[in-house]
Amino acid sequence: MVTRRDMASIFGLGAVGAAMAAGAVVPPAAAQTAPDPSESTFARIRRTKKMRIGAVNGGAPYYMKDLASGQWKGFYIDIAKALADDMEAELDITETTWGNSVLDLQSNKIDIFFGLNPTPKRALVVDFSIPVFNNAFGFLAKKDFKPKSWAELNSPDIKIAVDQGSSHDQVVSRLIPKAQISRLKTADDATAALQTGRVDAQCLITMLSLTVLKKNPALGQFVLPTPIFATTSNAGFRRETDKTWRDYVNTWIDFNKGLGFIRTAILTNMELVGVTEADIPPGVSL
Numbered sequence: 449m450v451t452r453r454d455m456a457s458i459f460g461l462g463a464v465g466a467a468m469a470a471g472a473v474v475p476p477a478a479a480q481t482a483p484d485p486s487e488s489t490f491a492r493i494r495r496t497k498k499m500r501i502g503a504v505n506g507g508a509p510y511y512m513k514d515l516a517s518g519q520w521k522g523f524y525i526d527i528a529k530a531l532a533d534d535m536e537a538e539l540d541i542t543e544t545t546w547g548n549s550v551l552d553l554q555s556n557k558i559d560i561f562f563g564l565n566p567t568p569k570r571a572l573v574v575d576f577s578i579p580v581f582n583n584a585f586g587f588l589a590k591k592d593f594k595p596k597s598w599a600e601l602n603s604p605d606i607k608i609a610v611d612q613g614s615s616h617d618q619v620v621s622r623l624i625p626k627a628q629i630s631r632l633k634t635a636d637d638a639t640a641a642l643q644t645g646r647v648d649a650q651c652l653i654t655m656l657s658l659t660v661l662k663k664n665p666a667l668g669q670f671v672l673p674t675p676i677f678a679t680t681s682n683a684g685f686r687r688e689t690d691k692t693w694r695d696y697v698n699t700w701i702d703f704n705k706g707l708g709f710i711r712t713a714i715l716t717n718m719e720l721v722g723v724t725e726a727d728i729p730p731g732v733s734l
Contacts, residue, residue, distance in 0.1 A: 488690035489559050499537040501528045502544035502552050502561045506636070508659055509717040510563050513543070523717035524562040527580070527710060531560075531700055546635075547613060550574055553686045560697065564684040565615035575687050578698045579680035580705075581714060581734045585619050586657050586672040588642055589649040598673045602626045607647040609638035615679060616651040623677065643667055653679065654732050655718070662722035672729050 493499050503511040503520055511522040520541055532539040544552050549561040553574050566576040587595075587608075595601050601608070602624040610616040612631035616638075620629055630647055632638045638650045639660060649671065652660065657670050683701070685694050704710050711734055715725055728734075 488688060488692055489686065490690065490693035490696060493535055493537050493559060493693070497537045498540045499528070499532040499535055500540045500542060500557070500559045502549050502558045503541050504546055504549075504563070505543055507546070507563070508721050509655065509714075509723070512720075521717070521720065523713045526713045526717065527704075528560070528562060530704070530709065530713075531697065534700060546611075550684065553684055556686055559686070559693070561684045562681075564682055565679050566682050567615060567618055569618075570684070573687065575685045575691075575694050577683035577685070577694065578701055579682055580701055580710060581681050582678050582732075583653045583655055583681055583734075584672060584676050584678045584732045585616065585651060586654045586670055586729075587649040587651055588639065588657050588660060588667055588669075589671045590642065590645070590668045593648045593671075594669070595649075595671060595673055598623050598675070598677070601649075601673060604628060606649075609641040609647040609650045611635040611638050616653070619677065619679075620651050639667070654729065655723075658723045658727050659718070659721050662727075670729070672732070676731050678732075 487495075503513070503522070503525065505511065505513045507522070509522055510524045511520065512525075513520050525541075529539050542552065542558055544558070544561070546563070549558075549564065550570055550573060552558045553561055562580065564570065564574075564576065570576075587601075589595070595606075604626050606624075607628045607630065608620055608624065609630045609632060610620055611634050614635070616635075617629075617631055620627065630638070630641060632641060635650075635652065635656070638647075638652075641647045642650045643664075654670075654672065661667060661670055683697055685697075701710070714734055718724070
C-alpha cells in the first residue's frame with residue numbers, strides 16, 4: 449500500500465535535488481551569503497531545508513502552544529510537520545495571529561499559513577491552496593436563543609458579535625445585514641461579549657464553536673442555521689511568479705486527503721480538546 453512517506457519518491461524530489469547539485473556552479477563567497485531575490489519559495493525550502501509556517505497561539509484545535517514547554521500542537525501543526533518531512537525540511541514555526549497571517553505571507557516572513565478562508569479580499573494579495581477541509585458557519589448562542597435559520601437572524605432586534613475583518617464578519621455582513629453587528633478585535637473578545645450578555649450570539653465556524661463550548665459549556669449552545677452555509681479552510685501563500693510551491697502543496701493535500709491522513713489528524717486533535725466526531729452536527733462534513 450502506498451504510504452504518505454512514498455510521496456517524496458513519487459515526485460522524485462531526491463532526484464531533483466541531486467540533479468540541481470550536480471549541475472550547480474559554486475558562486476563566490478560573497479554571493480553565497482546574499483539571498484537571490486528571484487529565488488522561488490520552493491527552491492529556497494529545498495536549498496535551506498527549512499519550511500517556515502505561522503501558528504496562532506490559542507487557536508485550538510488548529511494550533512495550541514504549551515506554555516510550559518513552548519511546544520506546538522494542533523492538527524495544522526501535525527499536517528505542516530508531515531508536509532515538511534516530505535519536503536525533507538525542518539519545520540520553523542513563527543507565532544502570528546489570524547489577522548496578521550496574510551501580512552506575514554506578503555512580507556516573506558513565512559512560506560505558508562494553514563487555516564485561511566479564501567475570501568475575495570484576501571485573494572487580491574495572496575494565493576490559496578485547494579481546500580484542506582470543509583467547515584460551516586454557526587453560532588454560539590445564549591441558552592434562551594434558538595434561531596433556526598439565517599432569515600430569522602436577519603433582524604434589527606438581534607445582536608451578533610464577530611471578530612472584525614474575519615470570515616465571520618464577512619458572512620454576517622452579507623447574510624444578516626439587518627442584525628446589530630458588534631465588530632470586536634478578536635474572537636475571544638466576541639466570546640466575552642456573549643458571556644457577559646451584551647449580544648445574543650457569536651458567529652464562529654463549527655469546529656471553533658464546538659471547541660469553545662467544550663471549554664465553557666455555560667456559554668450556551670451551538671446553533672447551525674439553515675440553509676447550511678459552508679466554507680473551506682485552505683493554505684495561503686505569498687504571491688510569486690513561480691507557482692511550483694503552491695502546485696506541490698496542492699498535490700500533497702490531495703494525496704493525503706485520499707489516504708485519510710488529513711481527516712485523522714483533524715479528528716485526533718479535536719479529541720485533545722474534548723470534541724469527538726459524534727459532536728459534529730449532521731450535515732457538516734470535514
